[in-house]
């Protein structure tokens with residue numbers, strides 16, 4: 215095997231983006247992948263989820279208009295929806311691998327273990343490189359309780375060919391809220407079991423409470439302050455049990471209590487790379503504790519949210535850094551969205567942080583349900599919180615809840631990163647009537 219300038223471990227959004235960027239610099243690049251090329255996002259994450267959401271949201275939005283122009287909301291044909299989803303996911307792995315190969319990047323199948331600082335084994339294949347980049351992402355974490363073998367994961371949900379009568383999610387994070395919204399709309403009985411009273415803790419409590427109420431109205435049952443300690447299989451499915459006497463019978467149980475970084479199977483200790491259950495330790499140049507080994511994406515121990523565009527941003531930074539850029543990485547304000555019904559999105563300074571610094575920030579809350587954009591759709595819940603700096607007048611944060619929140623939050627991200635003031639925004643003419651044309655009244 216030839217020697218490479220850079221060998222990248224993991225062909226997810228981070229690893230693949232980096233490979234193309236380094237190849238464009240005429241470097242000799244290899245990518246090594248142990249499973250599906252393309253990684254989590256297009257195979258078992260963001261993309262298949264959003265395909266399923268198309269039908270789920272069509273039914274939900276139709277239901278809002280029953281009696282207001284529609285006679286009924288169509289039912290979800292889950293098996294057909296999964297077949298449609300497969301038309302997106304099936305071609306991803308071969309397509310990603312072929313794309314990389316066509317660009318002149320060496321592609322190697324195998325599970326990587328470090329041998330020394332310049333050598334890894336990808337199964338039996340020895341790969342030698344000047345630099346390595348670990349972009350191995352994360353996998354679903356399984357709570358270590360009795361009967362944990364009965365847990366299903368987000369990957370299983372996205373491949374489930376039939377919607378069971380009842381489904382339960384243990385852990386109230388992004389995945390539980392998004393998948394619960396799908397399962398309830400597809401007709402299942404749905405439970406979310408959360409160990410404390412603060413699910414989705416990256417979002418403001420007031421927003422989360424509204425989202426919880428909305429999902430409860432749709433039929434989702436929340437069980438807060440419940441620590442599941444055992445899963446028992448029985449003739450009817452599974453019983454979920456807590457030491458405090460909680461018991462729930464369910465057909466399928468999904469562990470949605472977080473993801474764990476894929477840093478524990480690489481023999482990183484052999485090469486002096488520090489890592490933990492939170493991920494690989496890197497400095498502000500994405501360099502690990504070993505000089506020639508770097509890490510990007512979900513496998514990194516970081517405070518930024520672990521999201522596809524963040525992995526891509528780090529890939530771009532590292533490519534520039536390898537080309538000679540010496541600046542430390544500086545993340546822009548990162549928008550994040552929970553694709554529930556409705557969608558909840560946030561970027562920049564949060565409402566709770568702003569409330570504690572009243573001298574610095576002005577917080578404005580808007581009930582949007584009566585605004586034309588949302589009233590037209592008869593959406594039951596539409597809300598915005600906008601935070602501006604008292605010193606500069608610039609927008610510094612926003613959280614949005616509505617069917618339009620995921621697109622609209624990007625305008626706020628741009629306004630924050632460009633330090634736009636409401637006056638700057640009023641210089642723009644937005645097409646009307648669109649959700650974006652409301653912006654001049656929100657900022």
Ligand SMILES: Cc1cc2nc3c(=O)[nH]c(=O)nc-3n(C[C@H](O)[C@H](O)[C@H](O)COP(=O)(O)OP(=O)(O)OC[C@H]3O[C@@H](n4cnc5c(N)ncnc54)[C@H](O)[C@@H]3O)c2cc1C
Nearest residue numbers: 224226227228248253254255259326350351511512521522
């Ligand atoms: C259900 C779900 C929904 C999501 N929805 C969204 C969303 O809506 N928006 C969003 O921005 N993000 C979303 N995410 C998160 C997003 O998928 C990740 O942030 C993104 O995929 C991270 O990219 P990555 O390249 O760092 O890692 P990954 O995509 O995880 O890729 C890592 C790759 O490394 C490979 N690998 C691991 N170990 C080894 C080894 N030892 N040797 C060789 N290869 C190895 C893996 O097989 C994998 O292909 C979602 C995630 C999930 C699970």
Ligand SMILES: NC(=O)c1ccc[n+]([C@@H]2O[C@H](COP(=O)([O-])OP(=O)(O)OC[C@H]3O[C@@H](n4cnc5c(N)ncnc54)[C@H](O)[C@@H]3O)[C@@H](O)[C@H]2O)c1
Nearest residue numbers: 384385386387388389390408409414470471472473520551
């Ligand atoms: N829309 C998106 O961008 C999106 C969607 C899905 C996943 N993701 C990514 O994947 C990651 C993982 O998602 P996730 O939903 O699995 O995790 P998460 O980190 O979002 O939430 C996990 C939740 O489980 C809770 N929990 C922990 N231990 C528990 C226990 N013993 N019992 C009950 N609850 C417990 C935690 O307090 C937390 O609220 C996300 O953090 C995000 O990075 C993003």
